[in-house]
Amino acid sequence: MPDLTKRVAAHARALAPDAVRMRRDLHRHPEIAWTERRTTYRIAEALKEHGLQPRVRPDGIGLIVEIGFERPVVGFRADIDALPIQEETGAPYRSQVDGLMHACGHDAHAAIGVGIAGVLAALDDLPGTARIIFQPAEEDIPSGAARLVEEGAHHGLDAIFAYHVDPSIPAGNVGLLVGPITSAADKIHLRLSGPGGHTSRPDRTVDLVNVAARVVTDLPVRLAEELGSDRHLTLVFGRISGGGAANAIPSVVEISGTARVRDLDVWRDLPDLIERFLKDIATSYGAGVELDYRRGSPPVDNDGSVIEVIQQAATDVLGSEGIRPTPQSMGSEDFSWFLEDVPGALVRLGVGKNDHPVDVHSPTFDLDETAIEHGIAVGALSLLRLMERRR
Secondary structure, three states: OHHHHHHHHHHHHHHHHHHHHHHHHHHHOOOOOOOOHHHHHHHHHHHHHOOOOOEEOOOOOOEEEEEOOOOOEEEEEEEOOOEOOOOOOOOOOOOOOOOOEOOOOHHHHHHHHHHHHHHHHHOOOOOOEEEEEEEOOOOOOOOHHHHHHHHOOOOOOOEEEEEEEEEEEEOOOEEEOOEEOOOEEEEEEEEEEOOOEEOOOHHHOOOHHHHHHHHHHHHHHHHHHHHOHHHOEEEEEEEEEEOOOOOEEOOEEEEEEEEEEOOHHHHHHHHHHHHHHHHHHHHHOOOEEEEEEEEEEOOOEEOHHHHHHHHHHHHHHHOHHHEEEOOOOOOOOHHHHHHHOOOEEEEEEEEEOOOOOOOOOOOOOOOOOHHHHHHHHHHHHHHHHHHHHOO
16 A cells, blocks of 8 residues: 555656646636537647546537546546636736636646546556546536536446545645535526506505515525524525616516525425515505526535545545535535445545635636645545456
8 A cells, every 4th residue: 555655656756747737737727617629629639648548429519538447437537627817816827718617626637637647547557447528517507517417428437536626625635525515506597577667656566676675685585584503504696687777667677696505305395485575565466576597506415435445545645634614605516316226435635825715606716736646645545446346
């Protein structure tokens, strides 16, 4: 085992400069959900340089590569899409595409995935097969993971894991948790309607702006009262749109937001609950209401046996001081769709650059690139250990 750790670490160290260059290339050329064709091409070409034969999806977006020829088969998921955010980092490798940015670290995930494949391809004694899945559209709803699961990308896997960069954890560390590590997140779009009218006579019509305000303030409160504080529901609206004149009550107001919840059973019942309370609020003021509820992803529920293997691999690479507990996040991760059928885990990869890190999805987000080598070494060794455990 010590010899294997040394070999993996040495290969990871040798491949890290190429992985950093790939991360920077992808960062300069971000592509959002279901447009990641250049990203897919660059990843495929890099894998071919390691003597591998990647399988690109029929539409040219996303790909899979396998290293090895026997069971067990274990997997690593790397998401590859960017976000519609204008970058403000000023980094020399900053985005060259206006309005798009890798603000969530998926460029690093992809580069690490290529690095892991390179390490495993350099070893001649694999105790199984590794499947690296480069997944598009993690940020979209419906998500890329849901699509790839429908296509069978996870079929035959005995275990799978993934990283998500975490700027709150310093580079050289990983955050681990058994059980739910993320929350479910759904998108909600509401359309309130009424006859409209003059602002001097709100009593003759339905004041939709007032109704919208009631929905935004009252709906989260009613849901919290129904579910109880221990169910951890976060319903937040990010957009309200309606009207075009200060002295005219609009006939339509639209509201959009997200509902996030930690509990899987609550997530399953949430659409019906929201619709019931929403109609109660809107109709009490005479407004019509339409709800467009878009399912996101269930919580990621980390399997204890997979975490045990990853923890041992991470300890061997980083030392025991490199392992940190991490709380369940209210953020969402579509990796959960793979875990509906396969035991697996999401690992927080520390990428923090200083004591005051910028959070993901920020226009000034960047990461400590030394974490890429750590991610490759821990990832490759974890896959090897998962193979050994499931033989």
